[in-house]
Amino acid sequence: MSQRTTTIDDPDLVDLLDGIDAGRVALPNFQRDFDWSDSDVRALLATVLNGWPMGSLLLIEGNAETRDFYDPRPFEFAPPLAGIPDTIVLDGQQRLTSLYAALYDRSESVHAISLDDDLAWNDIDSLDDALRTFKRSVWLDHYANPRTQIASHLMPVSALRSSSRFFDWRDSAGDADADLRDELTSVYRRHLSGLYRYRMPALRISRETHPAAVARIFERVNKTGQQLGAFDLMVAKSFTPTFNLRVAWEQARNDFPELSKFYGSDGLAPLQVIALRVLEDVRASSVLRLTPASIHDYWDRAAASLAGAVRFAMQHLGVLTRDWLPYNSLMVVLAAHLWSEPIGDDKALTLKRWFWRSSLTARYAVGSNTVAVSDFKRLAVNGFQDTERIGLDWAVFRDATKQSAGAIHRAWLCALAASSGERGDDLDASLPIPRSLVPREVRSGLEVSPHLLTLGFALISDDQTLLPNQFLPIDPAADEVDLSNDGHRATFMRDRLERAAQFIGDQCRQRVEVVDDIEQELLGRGD
Numbered sequence: 001m002s003q004r005t006t007t008i009d010d011p012d013l014v015d016l017l018d019g020i021d022a023g024r025v026a027l028p029n030f031q032r033d034f035d036w037s038d039s040d041v042r043a044l045l046a047t048v049l050n051g052w053p054m055g056s057l058l059l060i061e062g063n064a065e066t067r068d069f070y071d072p073r074p075f076e077f078a079p080p081l082a083g084i085p086d087t088i089v090l091d092g093q094q095r096l097t098s099l100y101a102a103l104y105d106r107s108e109s110v111h112a113i114s115l116d117d118d119l120a121w122n123d124i125d126s127l128d129d130a131l132r133t134f135k136r137s138v139w140l141d142h143y144a145n146p147r148t149q150i151a152s153h154l155m156p157v158s159a160l161r162s163s164s165r166f167f168d169w170r171d172s173a174g175d176a177d178a179d180l181r182d183e184l185t186s187v188y189r190r191h192l193s194g195l196y197r198y199r200m201p202a203l204r205i206s207r208e209t210h211p212a213a214v215a216r217i218f219e220r221v222n223k224t225g226q227q228l229g230a231f232d233l234m235v236a237k238s239f240t241p242t243f244n245l246r247v248a249w250e251q252a253r254n255d256f257p258e259l260s261k262f263y264g265s266d267g268l269a270p271l272q273v274i275a276l277r278v279l280e281d282v283r284a285s286s287v288l289r290l291t292p293a294s295i296h297d298y299w300d301r302a303a304a305s306l307a308g309a310v311r312f313a314m315q316h317l318g319v320l321t322r323d324w325l326p327y328n329s330l331m332v333v334l335a336a337h338l339w340s341e342p343i344g345d346d347k348a349l350t351l352k353r354w355f356w357r358s359s360l361t362a363r364y365a366v367g368s369n370t371v372a373v374s375d376f377k378r379l380a381v382n383g384f385q386d387t388e389r390i391g392l393d394w395a396v397f398r399d400a401t402k403q404s405a406g407a408i409h410r411a412w413l414c415a416l417a418a419s420s421g422e423r424g425d426d427l428d429a430s431l432p433i434p435r436s437l438v439p440r441e442v443r444s445g446l447e448v449s450p451h452l453l454t455l456g457f458a459l460i461s462d463d464q465t466l467l468p469n470q471f472l473p474i475d476p477a478a479d480e481v482d483l484s485n486d487g488h489r490a491t492f493m494r495d496r497l498e499r500a501a502q503f504i505g506d507q508c509r510q511r512v513e514v515v516d517d518i519e520q521e522l523l524g525r526g527d
Contacts, residue, residue, distance in 0.1 A: 006205050011057075013048070013198040014162070016087075017100050023082035025096075026062070026072035027089055030235035030246065034076040034097045038109050038133040041098040045111060045157060046128040048099065048198055049191075057200055058091035060214065061207035071236045077106035090205075090214070105158035110139040115153040115184075121191040131157075146172035150180065160195050163188075230284040231268040238292040248299055256307035258314065262322050269332060270302040271295070276336040277302075282329055282372050301339065309335035312343060317355050318418030326359040326407040326414070329372040337379045353508045354379060357390055359411035360504070390512045392501055394494060415500055418507070 019025035036044075047054050060066060062085040072085050075097050089096060101107040112132050113119075120126040132154070134143070143149045146169050149156065159169040170184050205214060214233070235245045249267035253260035263269055268287065275286045278294050309331055313319035325331060334351065343351070354375065358364055364371050497514050505512035 006203055006209075009059075009202045009204050010199040011059075011202055012196075013099065013200055014196045016096060016200070017103060017161075019087065020075045020078050020096065020100050021104060023074060023079055024086045025075075025089060026081055026085035026087070027075055027093055028232075028236055029071035029073050029239060030232040031093050032246075034094060036094050036098050038111075040094075041102060041109070041111065042131040042133060043128060044095060044098050045102060045131055046124050049127060049160075049195065050122075050124050051194055051198065052124070054095060054200070055092075057089060057096075057202040058205070059202050060088045060090055060205040060209070062086050062088050063207045066207050069233075069237060071239055075100060077101050077104070092200075092202075102157045103161045105156065108136050110134045110136055111157040112139075112143075112149070112154045113157065115155055115187065121187075146170070150184070155184070160188075160192055162196055163193060166192075230287040231266065231271060233288060234271060234290065234295065237288075238295045240292070240296075243292075243296055245295065245299075248303075252300075252303035252307075256303065256310075258310045259303065259307050262310045262314075269328075269335070270299065270306050272332045273302040273306055273335045273339075274298045276332055276372065276376055277339060280373050280376075281369060282332050283369050302335070305338045306331070306335040308338045308343075312338075312348075312351065313355075316348065316352065316418070318414035320414075320417050324410050324413045324417075326411045327364040327368060329364060329368050330355065330358060333372050333376050333379070336376050349509060350379065353510060356411075356504050356508055356512075359407065359414070360390060360392060365407065390504070390508070390510060391515045392497065392512065394497065394514050394516050412500070415504065418503075 016025055044054060060070075062072065064084060066072075066088060067084050070088055072081060072088050074081050075093070077097070077100060101109075102111045110133070112134065113127075114130045114132050116130065118126075119130045143152060143154055150170075156169070159166050166188050170181060170188075231245075231249075238245050245267070249265075249270070252267075252270070253263075268284070271287045271290065272282045274294060275290055276282050277298070279286050279289060310319075313325075313331065313334065319325055319331075334355075337351075358371075358375070494514070501512040501514050
Protein backbone atom coordinates (compact mmCIF):
# COMPACT_ATOMS: atom_id res chain seq x y z
CA MET A 1 0.00 0.00 0.00
CA SER A 2 1.35 3.42 -0.94
CA GLN A 3 2.10 6.00 1.70
CA ARG A 4 -0.70 8.53 2.27
CA THR A 5 0.14 11.93 0.84
CA THR A 6 -2.69 13.88 2.47
CA THR A 7 -4.87 13.68 5.57
CA ILE A 8 -8.03 15.54 6.57
CA ASP A 9 -7.91 17.55 9.81
CA ASP A 10 -9.91 20.22 11.64
CA PRO A 11 -7.37 22.22 13.65
CA ASP A 12 -8.50 24.58 16.36
CA LEU A 13 -8.39 28.19 15.21
CA VAL A 14 -6.94 29.46 18.49
CA ASP A 15 -4.20 26.80 18.34
CA LEU A 16 -3.26 27.94 14.84
CA LEU A 17 -3.16 31.59 15.91
CA ASP A 18 -1.12 30.69 19.01
CA GLY A 19 1.26 28.82 16.70
CA ILE A 20 1.62 31.90 14.51
CA ASP A 21 2.36 34.00 17.58
CA ALA A 22 4.90 31.44 18.84
CA GLY A 23 6.72 31.22 15.49
CA ARG A 24 5.70 27.59 14.89
CA VAL A 25 3.18 28.20 12.06
CA ALA A 26 4.69 29.92 9.04
CA LEU A 27 4.17 30.96 5.42
CA PRO A 28 6.24 29.91 2.40
CA ASN A 29 8.36 32.80 1.22
CA PHE A 30 6.70 32.85 -2.22
CA GLN A 31 3.34 33.88 -0.76
CA ARG A 32 2.18 37.38 -1.61
CA ASP A 33 1.92 40.06 1.04
CA PHE A 34 -1.18 40.48 3.16
CA ASP A 35 -3.52 42.77 1.24
CA TRP A 36 -7.00 42.52 2.76
CA SER A 37 -8.85 45.72 3.57
CA ASP A 38 -10.45 46.51 6.93
CA SER A 39 -13.86 45.74 5.44
CA ASP A 40 -12.61 42.31 4.38
CA VAL A 41 -11.42 41.66 7.92
CA ARG A 42 -14.75 42.76 9.44
CA ALA A 43 -16.67 40.47 7.09
CA LEU A 44 -14.46 37.55 8.13
CA LEU A 45 -14.87 38.36 11.82
CA ALA A 46 -18.66 38.39 11.45
CA THR A 47 -18.49 34.99 9.77
CA VAL A 48 -16.38 33.48 12.54
CA LEU A 49 -18.31 35.08 15.40
CA ASN A 50 -21.50 33.61 13.92
CA GLY A 51 -19.85 30.20 13.78
CA TRP A 52 -20.21 30.00 10.03
CA PRO A 53 -17.57 28.17 7.95
CA MET A 54 -14.92 30.35 6.32
CA GLY A 55 -13.34 27.84 3.95
CA SER A 56 -10.59 25.28 4.28
CA LEU A 57 -6.83 25.47 4.69
CA LEU A 58 -3.99 23.73 2.89
CA LEU A 59 -1.10 22.90 5.23
CA ILE A 60 2.17 21.02 4.88
CA GLU A 61 4.18 19.55 7.71
CA GLY A 62 7.42 21.34 8.48
CA ASN A 63 10.90 19.82 8.64
CA ALA A 64 14.40 20.59 7.38
CA GLU A 65 13.54 19.65 3.77
CA THR A 66 10.39 21.75 3.57
CA ARG A 67 12.28 24.59 5.25
CA ASP A 68 14.98 24.48 2.56
CA PHE A 69 12.50 24.47 -0.33
CA TYR A 70 9.68 26.71 0.94
CA ASP A 71 11.99 29.14 2.78
CA PRO A 72 9.33 29.82 5.45
CA ARG A 73 8.75 33.26 6.89
CA PRO A 74 6.54 34.56 9.72
CA PHE A 75 3.04 35.89 9.17
CA GLU A 76 2.69 39.63 8.89
CA PHE A 77 2.48 41.28 12.34
CA ALA A 78 3.85 38.09 13.98
CA PRO A 79 7.19 37.60 15.80
CA PRO A 80 10.14 35.88 14.06
CA LEU A 81 10.04 32.14 13.56
CA ALA A 82 11.30 29.92 16.35
CA GLY A 83 13.46 27.51 14.37
CA ILE A 84 11.92 25.05 11.93
CA PRO A 85 8.13 25.58 11.88
CA ASP A 86 5.76 22.73 12.66
CA THR A 87 3.35 23.80 9.94
CA ILE A 88 3.58 25.81 6.71
CA VAL A 89 0.34 27.36 5.45
CA LEU A 90 0.08 27.01 1.67
CA ASP A 91 -3.47 28.34 1.41
CA GLY A 92 -5.25 30.45 4.02
CA GLN A 93 -2.77 33.29 4.52
CA GLN A 94 -5.21 36.19 4.17
CA ARG A 95 -7.79 34.67 6.52
CA LEU A 96 -5.33 33.63 9.23
CA THR A 97 -3.43 36.92 9.03
CA SER A 98 -6.70 38.85 9.40
CA LEU A 99 -7.77 36.88 12.45
CA TYR A 100 -4.31 37.00 14.01
CA ALA A 101 -4.05 40.78 13.59
CA ALA A 102 -7.54 41.34 15.05
CA LEU A 103 -7.43 38.89 17.95
CA TYR A 104 -3.83 39.63 18.92
CA ASP A 105 -4.29 43.37 18.33
CA ARG A 106 -1.14 43.68 16.25
CA SER A 107 -1.94 45.84 13.22
CA GLU A 108 -2.49 49.57 12.80
CA SER A 109 -6.24 48.94 12.89
CA VAL A 110 -8.19 48.12 16.04
CA HIS A 111 -11.38 46.12 15.54
CA ALA A 112 -14.23 46.34 18.05
CA ILE A 113 -17.89 45.38 18.44
CA SER A 114 -20.44 48.10 19.12
CA LEU A 115 -22.74 46.65 21.80
CA ASP A 116 -25.86 48.59 20.91
CA ASP A 117 -29.28 47.46 22.08
CA ASP A 118 -30.48 46.75 18.55
CA LEU A 119 -27.67 44.29 17.78
CA ALA A 120 -29.17 40.97 16.65
CA TRP A 121 -26.49 38.39 17.35
CA ASN A 122 -28.02 35.71 15.14
CA ASP A 123 -28.21 38.04 12.12
CA ILE A 124 -24.84 38.16 10.37
CA ASP A 125 -25.71 41.44 8.65
CA SER A 126 -26.51 43.03 11.99
CA LEU A 127 -23.26 41.72 13.45
CA ASP A 128 -21.33 42.90 10.41
CA ASP A 129 -22.78 46.39 10.90
CA ALA A 130 -21.84 46.31 14.60
CA LEU A 131 -18.18 45.70 13.87
CA ARG A 132 -16.10 48.89 13.89
CA THR A 133 -12.54 49.64 12.83
CA PHE A 134 -10.45 52.43 14.38
CA LYS A 135 -7.03 53.75 13.57
CA ARG A 136 -4.82 52.86 16.47
CA SER A 137 -4.03 56.51 17.20
CA VAL A 138 -7.75 57.31 17.41
CA TRP A 139 -8.40 54.29 19.61
CA LEU A 140 -5.63 55.24 22.02
CA ASP A 141 -6.79 58.85 22.18
CA HIS A 142 -10.46 58.05 22.90
CA TYR A 143 -10.76 54.46 24.10
CA ALA A 144 -7.42 53.73 25.73
CA ASN A 145 -8.69 51.70 28.74
CA PRO A 146 -11.43 49.11 29.36
CA ARG A 147 -13.47 51.47 31.50
CA THR A 148 -13.78 53.98 28.64
CA GLN A 149 -14.47 51.17 26.18
CA ILE A 150 -17.27 49.69 28.29
CA ALA A 151 -18.76 53.11 28.93
CA SER A 152 -18.81 53.63 25.15
CA HIS A 153 -20.37 50.20 24.61
CA LEU A 154 -17.33 49.02 22.66
CA MET A 155 -15.69 45.63 23.07
CA PRO A 156 -12.28 45.15 21.40
CA VAL A 157 -12.18 41.97 19.36
CA SER A 158 -8.84 41.14 21.01
CA ALA A 159 -10.74 40.57 24.29
CA LEU A 160 -12.34 37.51 22.71
CA ARG A 161 -9.14 35.57 22.17
CA SER A 162 -9.85 33.49 25.27
CA SER A 163 -12.27 33.43 28.21
CA SER A 164 -9.56 34.61 30.61
CA ARG A 165 -8.81 37.64 28.42
CA PHE A 166 -12.50 38.52 28.28
CA PHE A 167 -12.98 38.40 32.04
CA ASP A 168 -9.74 40.31 32.60
CA TRP A 169 -11.03 42.98 30.24
CA ARG A 170 -14.45 43.08 31.95
CA ASP A 171 -12.94 43.25 35.42
CA SER A 172 -10.52 46.01 34.39
CA ALA A 173 -13.49 48.33 34.26
CA GLY A 174 -13.36 48.47 38.05
CA ASP A 175 -16.47 50.11 39.43
CA ALA A 176 -18.42 49.87 36.18
CA ASP A 177 -22.16 49.49 36.58
CA ALA A 178 -22.93 46.01 37.96
CA ASP A 179 -25.87 45.55 35.61
CA LEU A 180 -23.65 46.35 32.65
CA ARG A 181 -21.04 43.85 33.87
CA ASP A 182 -23.73 41.18 34.13
CA GLU A 183 -24.99 42.03 30.67
CA LEU A 184 -21.49 41.72 29.20
CA THR A 185 -21.03 38.36 30.87
CA SER A 186 -24.36 37.14 29.48
CA VAL A 187 -23.52 38.34 25.98
CA TYR A 188 -20.15 36.64 26.09
CA ARG A 189 -21.47 33.31 27.32
CA ARG A 190 -24.43 33.25 24.93
CA HIS A 191 -22.84 34.61 21.75
CA LEU A 192 -19.07 34.99 21.88
CA SER A 193 -17.55 32.24 24.00
CA GLY A 194 -17.54 29.76 21.11
CA LEU A 195 -14.71 31.54 19.31
CA TYR A 196 -12.04 29.58 21.13
CA ARG A 197 -13.77 26.35 20.03
CA TYR A 198 -13.93 27.38 16.35
CA ARG A 199 -12.36 24.79 14.09
CA MET A 200 -11.34 24.99 10.43
CA PRO A 201 -11.27 22.09 7.94
CA ALA A 202 -7.78 21.56 6.59
CA LEU A 203 -5.97 19.31 4.14
CA ARG A 204 -2.58 18.36 5.58
CA ILE A 205 0.11 17.31 3.14
CA SER A 206 2.89 15.00 4.24
CA ARG A 207 6.32 16.58 4.49
CA GLU A 208 7.66 13.91 2.09
CA THR A 209 5.37 15.07 -0.74
CA HIS A 210 7.28 16.32 -3.80
CA PRO A 211 6.70 20.01 -4.64
CA ALA A 212 5.30 19.10 -8.09
CA ALA A 213 2.64 16.98 -6.39
CA VAL A 214 1.91 19.83 -3.97
CA ALA A 215 1.17 22.13 -6.90
CA ARG A 216 -1.18 19.59 -8.47
CA ILE A 217 -2.97 19.00 -5.16
CA PHE A 218 -3.46 22.74 -4.73
CA GLU A 219 -4.86 23.15 -8.24
CA ARG A 220 -7.52 20.54 -7.47
CA VAL A 221 -8.60 21.59 -3.99
CA ASN A 222 -8.52 25.35 -4.61
CA LYS A 223 -10.20 25.92 -7.96
CA THR A 224 -11.61 29.34 -7.07
CA GLY A 225 -8.73 30.91 -5.17
CA GLN A 226 -5.21 31.97 -6.06
CA GLN A 227 -3.60 28.83 -7.41
CA LEU A 228 -0.28 27.66 -6.12
CA GLY A 229 1.82 26.60 -9.08
CA ALA A 230 5.32 25.94 -10.30
CA PHE A 231 6.08 29.66 -10.52
CA ASP A 232 5.25 30.22 -6.85
CA LEU A 233 7.38 27.25 -5.84
CA MET A 234 10.29 28.49 -7.94
CA VAL A 235 10.09 31.89 -6.26
CA ALA A 236 11.14 30.13 -3.08
CA LYS A 237 13.68 27.83 -4.71
CA SER A 238 15.51 30.57 -6.63
CA PHE A 239 15.43 33.22 -3.90
CA THR A 240 18.70 34.89 -2.91
CA PRO A 241 19.40 38.19 -1.16
CA THR A 242 19.98 39.72 -4.61
CA PHE A 243 17.33 37.89 -6.68
CA ASN A 244 13.60 37.61 -6.12
CA LEU A 245 11.76 35.92 -8.98
CA ARG A 246 8.48 37.63 -8.17
CA VAL A 247 10.17 41.04 -8.29
CA ALA A 248 11.91 40.06 -11.53
CA TRP A 249 8.56 39.15 -13.09
CA GLU A 250 7.05 42.46 -12.02
CA GLN A 251 10.01 44.25 -13.61
CA ALA A 252 9.57 42.27 -16.84
CA ARG A 253 5.89 43.22 -16.93
CA ASN A 254 6.84 46.87 -16.51
CA ASP A 255 9.47 46.64 -19.24
CA PHE A 256 7.19 44.73 -21.63
CA PRO A 257 3.53 45.79 -21.26
CA GLU A 258 2.46 42.99 -23.59
CA LEU A 259 3.51 40.46 -20.95
CA SER A 260 1.34 42.15 -18.35
CA LYS A 261 -1.60 42.29 -20.75
CA PHE A 262 -1.20 38.67 -21.82
CA TYR A 263 -0.09 36.84 -18.68
CA GLY A 264 -0.99 39.07 -15.74
CA SER A 265 0.62 37.83 -12.53
CA ASP A 266 1.32 34.32 -13.87
CA GLY A 267 5.06 34.13 -14.46
CA LEU A 268 5.31 30.45 -15.39
CA ALA A 269 5.76 30.96 -19.15
CA PRO A 270 9.30 32.45 -19.00
CA LEU A 271 10.34 29.52 -16.81
CA GLN A 272 8.89 27.12 -19.38
CA VAL A 273 10.92 28.89 -22.07
CA ILE A 274 14.07 28.32 -20.01
CA ALA A 275 13.10 24.68 -19.38
CA LEU A 276 12.57 24.11 -23.11
CA ARG A 277 15.97 25.61 -23.91
CA VAL A 278 17.85 23.91 -21.06
CA LEU A 279 15.99 20.65 -20.37
CA GLU A 280 14.04 20.18 -23.63
CA ASP A 281 10.75 19.99 -21.74
CA VAL A 282 7.88 22.39 -21.03
CA ARG A 283 6.02 20.53 -18.28
CA ALA A 284 5.68 22.04 -14.80
CA SER A 285 7.63 19.13 -13.35
CA SER A 286 10.60 20.09 -15.52
CA VAL A 287 10.31 23.73 -14.50
CA LEU A 288 10.71 22.53 -10.90
CA ARG A 289 13.95 20.79 -11.91
CA LEU A 290 15.55 24.04 -13.07
CA THR A 291 18.49 25.11 -10.96
CA PRO A 292 18.54 28.56 -9.38
CA ALA A 293 21.64 29.33 -11.44
CA SER A 294 19.86 28.66 -14.75
CA ILE A 295 16.98 30.93 -13.72
CA HIS A 296 19.35 33.72 -12.65
CA ASP A 297 21.38 33.41 -15.87
CA TYR A 298 18.56 33.13 -18.42
CA TRP A 299 15.60 34.98 -16.90
CA ASP A 300 16.08 38.33 -18.65
CA ARG A 301 16.57 36.70 -22.03
CA ALA A 302 13.55 34.43 -21.57
CA ALA A 303 11.32 37.37 -20.60
CA ALA A 304 12.45 39.42 -23.61
CA SER A 305 11.94 36.47 -25.98
CA LEU A 306 8.49 35.82 -24.59
CA ALA A 307 7.59 39.49 -25.05
CA GLY A 308 8.68 39.25 -28.68
CA ALA A 309 6.59 36.12 -29.16
CA VAL A 310 3.49 37.76 -27.66
CA ARG A 311 4.00 40.82 -29.84
CA PHE A 312 4.27 38.71 -33.01
CA ALA A 313 1.24 36.61 -32.08
CA MET A 314 -0.91 39.64 -31.31
CA GLN A 315 0.07 41.56 -34.41
CA HIS A 316 0.27 38.80 -37.03
CA LEU A 317 -1.63 35.75 -35.76
CA GLY A 318 -4.73 37.34 -34.23
CA VAL A 319 -3.93 36.06 -30.72
CA LEU A 320 -5.23 39.18 -29.00
CA THR A 321 -5.62 37.60 -25.57
CA ARG A 322 -4.27 34.57 -23.77
CA ASP A 323 -7.74 33.03 -23.70
CA TRP A 324 -7.62 32.78 -27.49
CA LEU A 325 -4.34 30.84 -27.63
CA PRO A 326 -5.27 27.40 -29.04
CA TYR A 327 -2.56 25.63 -27.01
CA ASN A 328 -0.49 27.23 -24.26
CA SER A 329 2.66 25.45 -25.46
CA LEU A 330 2.56 27.35 -28.75
CA MET A 331 3.70 30.61 -27.14
CA VAL A 332 6.49 28.85 -25.24
CA VAL A 333 7.81 27.23 -28.43
CA LEU A 334 7.62 30.54 -30.28
CA ALA A 335 9.49 32.37 -27.50
CA ALA A 336 12.19 29.70 -27.26
CA HIS A 337 12.67 29.95 -31.02
CA LEU A 338 12.97 33.73 -30.88
CA TRP A 339 15.69 33.49 -28.20
CA SER A 340 18.25 34.73 -30.70
CA GLU A 341 16.31 34.78 -33.95
CA PRO A 342 15.17 38.09 -35.47
CA ILE A 343 11.92 37.89 -37.45
CA GLY A 344 12.41 38.66 -41.12
CA ASP A 345 9.91 38.00 -43.89
CA ASP A 346 11.01 34.40 -44.43
CA LYS A 347 10.97 33.71 -40.69
CA ALA A 348 7.52 35.24 -40.35
CA LEU A 349 6.21 32.98 -43.13
CA THR A 350 7.69 29.92 -41.42
CA LEU A 351 6.13 30.86 -38.10
CA LYS A 352 2.70 31.45 -39.66
CA ARG A 353 2.81 28.04 -41.34
CA TRP A 354 3.78 26.40 -38.07
CA PHE A 355 1.13 28.26 -36.04
CA TRP A 356 -1.84 27.63 -38.31
CA ARG A 357 -0.94 23.99 -38.97
CA SER A 358 -0.50 23.39 -35.25
CA SER A 359 -3.70 25.23 -34.34
CA LEU A 360 -5.98 23.74 -36.97
CA THR A 361 -4.97 20.08 -36.68
CA ALA A 362 -4.63 17.67 -33.78
CA ARG A 363 -0.85 17.93 -33.49
CA TYR A 364 -0.93 19.30 -29.91
CA ALA A 365 -4.03 17.45 -28.73
CA VAL A 366 -2.04 14.44 -27.49
CA GLY A 367 1.53 14.43 -26.17
CA SER A 368 1.80 18.21 -26.33
CA ASN A 369 5.16 18.24 -24.53
CA THR A 370 6.72 15.86 -27.07
CA VAL A 371 5.26 17.84 -29.96
CA ALA A 372 6.49 21.14 -28.49
CA VAL A 373 10.05 19.85 -28.18
CA SER A 374 9.91 18.43 -31.71
CA ASP A 375 8.57 21.70 -33.13
CA PHE A 376 11.23 23.73 -31.32
CA LYS A 377 13.96 21.61 -32.91
CA ARG A 378 12.24 21.63 -36.30
CA LEU A 379 11.85 25.40 -36.34
CA ALA A 380 15.56 25.76 -35.63
CA VAL A 381 16.26 24.28 -39.07
CA ASN A 382 13.33 25.96 -40.85
CA GLY A 383 11.45 22.68 -40.81
CA PHE A 384 8.05 24.19 -41.69
CA GLN A 385 8.85 25.25 -45.22
CA ASP A 386 6.82 22.35 -46.65
CA THR A 387 3.80 22.93 -48.84
CA GLU A 388 1.68 19.93 -47.86
CA ARG A 389 -2.06 20.44 -47.62
CA ILE A 390 -3.87 21.60 -44.48
CA GLY A 391 -7.29 19.99 -44.39
CA LEU A 392 -10.14 21.61 -42.47
CA ASP A 393 -12.90 19.12 -41.67
CA TRP A 394 -16.26 20.78 -42.23
CA ALA A 395 -18.05 18.63 -39.64
CA VAL A 396 -15.56 19.51 -36.89
CA PHE A 397 -15.65 23.24 -37.55
CA ARG A 398 -19.44 23.25 -37.83
CA ASP A 399 -19.83 21.70 -34.35
CA ALA A 400 -16.88 23.29 -32.54
CA THR A 401 -17.64 24.99 -29.21
CA LYS A 402 -15.58 26.26 -26.29
CA GLN A 403 -16.32 23.03 -24.44
CA SER A 404 -15.94 20.64 -27.37
CA ALA A 405 -13.05 21.13 -29.79
CA GLY A 406 -12.03 24.19 -27.80
CA ALA A 407 -8.69 24.51 -29.59
CA ILE A 408 -10.51 24.80 -32.92
CA HIS A 409 -12.85 27.38 -31.43
CA ARG A 410 -9.95 29.47 -30.15
CA ALA A 411 -8.07 29.13 -33.44
CA TRP A 412 -11.05 30.65 -35.24
CA LEU A 413 -11.20 33.53 -32.84
CA CYS A 414 -7.61 34.21 -33.89
CA ALA A 415 -8.53 33.80 -37.55
CA LEU A 416 -11.41 36.22 -37.07
CA ALA A 417 -9.07 38.83 -35.63
CA ALA A 418 -6.31 38.30 -38.18
CA SER A 419 -8.58 38.21 -41.22
CA SER A 420 -10.47 41.33 -40.16
CA GLY A 421 -7.25 43.28 -39.69
CA GLU A 422 -7.50 43.53 -35.91
CA ARG A 423 -4.03 43.89 -34.38
CA GLY A 424 -2.65 44.03 -30.91
CA ASP A 425 -0.62 47.19 -31.40
CA ASP A 426 -2.60 49.25 -28.90
CA LEU A 427 -2.27 47.21 -25.74
CA ASP A 428 -4.72 49.42 -23.89
CA ALA A 429 -7.46 48.92 -26.46
CA SER A 430 -10.41 46.65 -25.83
CA LEU A 431 -9.50 43.18 -27.03
CA PRO A 432 -12.83 41.68 -28.19
CA ILE A 433 -13.52 41.89 -31.91
CA PRO A 434 -15.87 44.78 -32.72
CA ARG A 435 -19.52 43.78 -33.05
CA SER A 436 -19.64 45.82 -36.23
CA LEU A 437 -17.66 43.12 -38.02
CA VAL A 438 -20.75 40.88 -37.95
CA PRO A 439 -23.28 41.92 -40.64
CA ARG A 440 -26.42 43.60 -39.35
CA GLU A 441 -28.65 40.94 -40.92
CA VAL A 442 -26.92 38.30 -38.86
CA ARG A 443 -26.71 40.28 -35.63
CA SER A 444 -30.45 40.71 -35.59
CA GLY A 445 -31.72 37.59 -37.33
CA LEU A 446 -29.53 34.62 -36.46
CA GLU A 447 -30.40 32.99 -33.17
CA VAL A 448 -27.60 30.48 -32.72
CA SER A 449 -24.90 30.00 -30.11
CA PRO A 450 -21.86 32.33 -30.16
CA HIS A 451 -19.52 29.67 -31.51
CA LEU A 452 -21.52 29.52 -34.74
CA LEU A 453 -21.11 33.26 -35.14
CA THR A 454 -17.37 32.83 -34.62
CA LEU A 455 -17.12 30.09 -37.22
CA GLY A 456 -19.70 31.41 -39.64
CA PHE A 457 -18.25 34.89 -39.91
CA ALA A 458 -14.58 34.18 -39.39
CA LEU A 459 -13.81 36.01 -42.59
CA ILE A 460 -15.64 39.04 -43.91
CA SER A 461 -14.54 40.48 -47.20
CA ASP A 462 -12.75 43.81 -47.14
CA ASP A 463 -15.43 45.58 -49.14
CA GLN A 464 -18.24 44.01 -47.05
CA THR A 465 -20.11 43.27 -50.29
CA LEU A 466 -20.81 39.56 -49.93
CA LEU A 467 -23.56 39.44 -47.33
CA PRO A 468 -25.97 36.53 -46.74
CA ASN A 469 -28.73 37.89 -48.95
CA GLN A 470 -26.50 37.52 -52.02
CA PHE A 471 -26.50 33.74 -51.96
CA LEU A 472 -29.37 32.68 -49.67
CA PRO A 473 -33.07 32.60 -50.57
CA ILE A 474 -34.66 35.71 -49.09
CA ASP A 475 -37.97 37.48 -49.12
CA PRO A 476 -37.22 40.88 -50.72
CA ALA A 477 -39.76 42.52 -48.40
CA ALA A 478 -38.17 41.09 -45.27
CA ASP A 479 -35.85 43.18 -43.12
CA GLU A 480 -33.82 40.18 -42.01
CA VAL A 481 -32.26 37.17 -43.69
CA ASP A 482 -34.02 33.90 -42.89
CA LEU A 483 -31.26 31.67 -41.53
CA SER A 484 -33.59 29.48 -39.52
CA ASN A 485 -33.49 26.80 -42.20
CA ASP A 486 -30.69 24.34 -41.46
CA GLY A 487 -29.73 24.06 -45.10
CA HIS A 488 -29.48 27.83 -45.55
CA ARG A 489 -27.38 28.19 -42.41
CA ALA A 490 -25.08 25.36 -43.46
CA THR A 491 -24.61 26.92 -46.90
CA PHE A 492 -23.73 30.23 -45.36
CA MET A 493 -21.32 28.74 -42.83
CA ARG A 494 -19.67 26.53 -45.43
CA ASP A 495 -19.06 29.58 -47.59
CA ARG A 496 -17.45 31.42 -44.68
CA LEU A 497 -15.25 28.44 -43.88
CA GLU A 498 -14.12 28.29 -47.50
CA ARG A 499 -13.20 31.97 -47.33
CA ALA A 500 -11.34 31.47 -44.06
CA ALA A 501 -9.42 28.58 -45.60
CA GLN A 502 -8.43 30.86 -48.44
CA PHE A 503 -7.27 33.51 -45.97
CA ILE A 504 -5.13 31.04 -44.01
CA GLY A 505 -3.73 29.65 -47.25
CA ASP A 506 -2.73 33.13 -48.36
CA GLN A 507 -1.09 33.74 -44.99
CA CYS A 508 0.87 30.48 -45.13
CA ARG A 509 1.32 30.28 -48.91
CA GLN A 510 0.05 26.74 -48.60
CA ARG A 511 -2.98 24.86 -49.86
CA VAL A 512 -5.77 24.92 -47.27
CA GLU A 513 -8.94 23.04 -48.14
CA VAL A 514 -12.32 22.38 -46.57
CA VAL A 515 -12.99 18.66 -46.71
CA ASP A 516 -15.50 16.15 -45.37
CA ASP A 517 -14.68 12.97 -43.48
CA ILE A 518 -11.06 13.93 -43.01
CA GLU A 519 -8.77 11.40 -41.35
CA GLN A 520 -9.01 11.29 -37.55
CA GLU A 521 -5.48 12.54 -37.03
CA LEU A 522 -6.44 15.85 -38.64
CA LEU A 523 -9.66 16.48 -36.73
CA GLY A 524 -8.16 19.03 -34.34
CA ARG A 525 -10.54 18.15 -31.53
CA GLY A 526 -8.09 18.61 -28.64
CA ASP A 527 -8.05 21.46 -26.16
